[in-house]
Amino acid sequence: MSGAAFLDIDRLERVFGGGRTLFGRARPGVHAVREVTLDLRRGETLGIVGESGCGKSTLARMIVGLDRPTAGRITLDGRDLVAEARRDPRALARRIQYVFQDPVASLNPRRTIRAILEAPLRHLRGLDGAARGRRLADLMEAVNLAPEHLDRYPHEFSGGQAQRIGIARALAAEPDLIVLDEPVSALDVSVQAQVLNILDGLRERFGLTYVFISHDLAVIESVSDRVAVMYFGHLVEIGRVADVFARPRHPYTRLLLASVPAPGRAVAPPEEGEAELPDPYHPPPGCPFHARCPRRSDICLTAFPPRDSAPGRADHLSACYHPEGDD
Numbered sequence: 231m232s233g234a235a236f237l238d239i240d241r242l243e244r245v246f247g248g249g250r251t252l253f254g255r256a257r258p259g260v261h262a263v264r265e266v267t268l269d270l271r272r273g274e275t276l277g278i279v280g281e282s283g284c285g286k287s288t289l290a291r292m293i294v295g296l297d298r299p300t301a302g303r304i305t306l307d308g309r310d311l312v313a314e315a316r317r318d319p320r321a322l323a324r325r326i327q328y329v330f331q332d333p334v335a336s337l338n339p340r341r342t343i344r345a346i347l348e349a350p351l352r353h354l355r356g357l358d359g360a361a362r363g364r365r366l367a368d369l370m371e372a373v374n375l376a377p378e379h380l381d382r383y384p385h386e387f388s389g390g391q392a393q394r395i396g397i398a399r400a401l402a403a404e405p406d407l408i409v410l411d412e413p414v415s416a417l418d419v420s421v422q423a424q425v426l427n428i429l430d431g432l433r434e435r436f437g438l439t440y441v442f443i444s445h446d447l448a449v450i451e452s453v454s455d456r457v458a459v460m461y462f463g464h465l466v467e468i469g470r471v472a473d474v475f476a477r478p479r480h481p482y483t484r485l486l487l488a489s490v491p492a493p494g495r496a497v498a499p500p501e502e503g504e505a506e507l508p509d510p511y512h513p514p515p516g517c518p519f520h521a522r523c524p525r526r527s528d529i530c531l532t533a534f535p536p537r538d539s540a541p542g543r544a545d546h547l548s549a550c551y552h553p554e555g556d557d
C-alpha cells in the first residue's frame with residue numbers, strides 16, 4: 231500500500247529459543263512469526279485468523295509492544311514502534327491498547343472497577359477530579375454498564391460484563407489502535423453478539439482502528455473489513471473479507487472455510503484438513519502447507535511461495551504456487 235498506511239508491518243519475524251548452548255551446540259528454536267508483511271488504514275478492522283499455534287498472539291503481542299520482533303519493522307503513523315517503545319513506553323501504550331481473551335483473569339481481583347479504569351486516566355493531562363469522574367461515567371456508559379458498578383470488584387461480574395470493563399479500560403487511554411486477542415472466545419454466543427455490537431459502535435464513535443484476532447470465522451466475517459489468514463507463522467492470504475470468504479485463493483483458506491458450514495459454502499470432505507500442523511521445531515522445506523494441500527506439486531517443496539494478487543483484484547493477495555479461483 232502507499233505511504234498512507236496507519237500501521238505498517240514489514241517482514242516481521244519472531245523466533246523463540248534457538249541460538250547455541252554453552253558448548254556451541256545449536257539449540258532448537260520456534261519460528262512463531264515469519265516474514266509477515268501487512269498494513270492497516272485508520273478506522274479499519276483487520277481480522278487475523280488461523281489455527282491454534284499459527285502465530286496470531288505472537289504477532290498481536292509485538293504490535294502492542296509486549297514482545298520484541300527478532301527482525302522486521304512495525305511503524306505507526308510512520309514511526310518505528312520498537313524505537314518509540316524504548317523512548318517513551320507510556321506514550322506508546324496510550325496509543326495502542328490490548329484486550330485479552332480471558333476477561334476476568336485480565337482484571338486485578340483486588341481492585342475496584344473504579345481503580346482499574348482510573349489507572350490509565352492518570353496519564354492523561356489536564357483531568358481534575360470532576361473531569362475524571364465524568365470520564366469514568368462516560369466510559370461505563372460507552373460499554374453499556376451503569377456507573378453504580380464502579381465500586382464493585384471483577385468477580386462480581388459475568389464474563390460478558392468483565393470483557394466490557396476490559397474494553398472500557400482499553401478505551402480509557404484514548405487509544406488510536408486496539409488489538410483484540412480472541413475477545414469473545416470465552417463468552418457464550420448470545421453474549422458475544424452484545425460485545426461485538428459494542429465494539430462496532432465504539433469504532434464508529436471514536437474512529438478506532440482494530441486488529442481483531444479470532445479462530446472463529448463467523449466472528450471474523452462479521453467484524454472485519456479485511457482479513458489476514460495465517461498458517462504456521464506465515465501470512466498466506468489477505469484481502470477484503472467478503473472477497474476472501476467468497477473466493478479464497480489459498481487452499482488453506484479454502485480448507486478453513488469449508489470446515490465451517492455456512493449457506494452457499496461447500497463443506498470439506500472428512501479426510502481433508504485432518505492432518506496435523508508441521509512440527510514447529512523441524513519446519514518442512516517450501517510451503518509449510520504442502521503436506522495437507524490437495525493442489526501441491528514439486529515446486530511447493532522448493533521455497534515458500536511469493537505473494538501475488540488475484541487478476542483484477544490487486545488487494546487480494548496470497549502466497550501459493552497454485553492459487554484457486556483465479557480463472
Ligand SMILES: Nc1ncnc2c1ncn2[C@@H]1O[C@H](COP(=O)(O)OP(=O)(O)OP(=O)(O)O)[C@@H](O)[C@H]1O
Pocket residue numbers: 246247260261262280281282283284285286287288289445510
Ligand atoms: N514464549 C514462547 N516461547 C516459546 N515458544 C512460544 C512462545 N510463545 C509462543 N510460542 C510458540 O510459537 C508458536 C505460535 O504461538 P502463538 O501463541 O503466537 O499462536 P496462536 O495462533 O496465537 O495460538 P493460540 O490461538 O493457541 O494462542 C507456537 O508454536 C507456540 O508454541
